[in-house]
Amino acid sequence: MRIQKLQRHLNSAWLKFSFDMLFRLARDPWQYSSSYEQWKYEQELQLLPPIAFSQALELGCAEGIFTVKLAARVKQLVAADISTIALMRANQRCVLQQCENVRLIQFDITQDELPPERFDLIVCSEVLYYVGNQTILREVAEKLARALKPNGYLLTSNDYRVKTENSNGIFVQQNETLMKYLVFGAQAIATALSETSLDLVKVYQTPFHCTHLFRCRTSGCESDHEVTSLPEIIHLTEAEVPSPQTTVFDWFSIARIMKMWQR
Numbered sequence: 001m002r003i004q005k006l007q008r009h010l011n012s013a014w015l016k017f018s019f020d021m022l023f024r025l026a027r028d029p030w031q032y033s034s035s036y037e038q039w040k041y042e043q044e045l046q047l048l049p050p051i052a053f054s055q056a057l058e059l060g061c062a063e064g065i066f067t068v069k070l071a072a073r074v075k076q077l078v079a080a081d082i083s084t085i086a087l088m089r090a091n092q093r094c095v096l097q098q099c100e101n102v103r104l105i106q107f108d109i110t111q112d113e114l115p116p117e118r119f120d121l122i123v124c125s126e127v128l129y130y131v132g133n134q135t136i137l138r139e140v141a142e143k144l145a146r147a148l149k150p151n152g153y154l155l156t157s158n159d160y161r162v163k164t165e166n167s168n169g170i171f172v173q174q175n176e177t178l179m180k181y182l183v184f185g186a187q188a189i190a191t192a193l194s195e196t197s198l199d200l201v202k203v204y205q206t207p208f209h210c211t212h213l214f215r216c217r218t219s220g221c222e223s224d225h226e227v228t229s230l231p232e233i234i235h236l237t238e239a240e241v242p243s244p245q246t247t248v249f250d251w252f253s254i255a256r257i258m259k260m261w262q263r
Contacts, residue, residue, distance in 0.1 A: 011132055012082075012111045019083035023063070027089070030126075032065040036242040040211070041066050043204055044125070044157055045073065047213050053121045057147070059109055060127035064090030064102075070123060071099040078115055080107035109140050118149045125157040125211075128189045137192045145196035148216040154198060157211040158186040186210035200231040206241045 022029050031037060044066075053074040061067045061079035063086050071077050071094070079094075079102055081087050087104050094102045105115070109124075110131050122144055131137050144154060190212050194200055198214035205211075 008110060008132075008136075012108045015108065015130060016082050016084075019081075020085050023083050023085040023089070028063060028065070030062075032062065034242075034244075036208075036244045037065075039242045040157060040209065041069055044123070044155055044211055045069060047155065047202055047204060047211060048073065048121070048153065055117055055119045055149075056121040056123070057115070057119045059107070059122070059124040061090055061104070062086045064093040066123075066125075067102060068093055068097040068099050071097075071102050074121065075101060077102045078105060078119075079103070080105045082106065082108050109143070110136055114143060114147045118152070119147055120149045120152040122148060122152070122154045123156070124154065126159075128156075128158070128192075129185070134188075134192075137188070138195070141192040141196050141198075144193070145198050145216060148198075150216055150218040152216045153201075154193065154214040154216070155211070156189060156193070156214075157204075157209055158189050160186045160206065160208060160210045186212070203231055203233045204236065205233060206236045207238045208241065208244050 054076065056070065056074040056077045058067055058070055058077060058079045059081075061081045062083075064079065067077070067079045067090055077099075079090060081090065081104075084106060087106060091104055094104070107114075109127065124144060128137060128140060131140055148154060186209065190200070190210070193212070193214055197217045199217060200212060201215050202213040203210065
């Protein structure tokens with residue numbers, strides 16, 4: 001148990017260092033300002049129900065490009081990231097955009113306790129690739145579900161390259177190049193979230209990524225008999241989606257390196 005706890009702390013420290021170095025080396029390292037990422041942001045906002053959100057949480061806010069868009073939809077927004085450099089840039093962006101309803105915090109979803117308030121919206125996109133293993137992924141999924149108010153929503157958008165599960169329970173990329181790294185993509189993340197008190201409401205599925213909207217049950221995790229409707233699934237073809245930009249860092253780069261370092 002002590003060894004596992006130490007390993008988690010080392011992983012957390014390594015991730016903080018890695019993301020700080022990443023943002024120090026480049027602004028917008030994953031090209032959030034590209035037409036593809038901006039299109040994804042608009043799809044995510046459209047996926048949200050047209051209601052007033054009082055308390056919202058964005059995990060993995062990076063440099064705040066989506067944060068300022070989300071701030072316009074909510075009354076109070078807590079935006080979190082593991083990197084102090086990313087948070088500094090996010091703060092600058094929020095000041096320039098006059099987003100006075102945003103509070104920025106440094107946060108590691110695998111180690112830290114969530115803010116004490118419960119939220120009616122949590123956005124957790126392109127984050128859960130890095131939690132380390134399936135046990136932690138399940139723990140994080142439960143943590144996110146508990147942080148929501150009854151009928152609160154969780155929105156997550158993730159790379160769709162990792163689609164299948166082999167006999168050993170490892171989710172693998174279609175061309176299997178990621179199998180040995182045990183990296184989680186959209187399907188694995190959605191499965192973990194579905195095993196909590198969250199019900200899948202709507203899905204945007206493209207050849208490149210998948211966006212899921214979940215809603216928290218009113219009666220909590222114990223409600224095994226609650227009848228839920230089937231989710232609405234929207235399939236988009238490659239012709240309907242802007243082409244992803246080629247970047248120096250794809251979403252799995254750090255996750256790959258982390259698994260190699262753990263060995």
